[in-house]
Amino acid sequence: MKIEVAYAKPGEQVLLALDVLEGSTAEQAIRQSGILERFPEIDLEQAKIGIYSKPCKLDQPVKSGDRLEIYRPLIADPKEARRNRAAKKGEAG
Template sequence: MAEKLIRVEVAYAKPEEQVILNTTLPEGATVEDAIIKSGILVRFPEIDLSQVKVGIFSGACKLNQVLKEFDRVEIYRPLLHDPKESRRSKAAKE
């Protein structure tokens, strides 16, 4: 019997560029499998999987999370500014 394949997207965004890559993987594949197969690590060598956070449709997950058909894997960049600190600073100025 043929191996069942699933289709997923891998998304990454920088301020100047946003990319969504489609890939097909065997059923049971993980977030890490999708990231590697998509080729996004070659396109953006600054992505360090040991350091970045990842998610599926805005929900944080681990690299070993098993994917489902049509999932969108998202790779998150570190925040440049702490949102809480930014709000405090803005409130103090007002």
């Protein structure tokens, strides 16, 4: 069955199409895609993954047409970043 594996980092986005066996898990699909060799910084034990933006676990079976996404860790807390931007606007205004 056909699925896609997606990964993005600043300046580079990759979307790999591949065929996997029926019943394959997310982890099996990621490993089969070769993306871990292309991006050795991906640590599957730590990385968050999802299917079409919905979080899933490595043992989640994939279905035909799924887009499996590997997420990078956040470098800043979104709430804190928003507070900082708001504070800077307040100082400028």
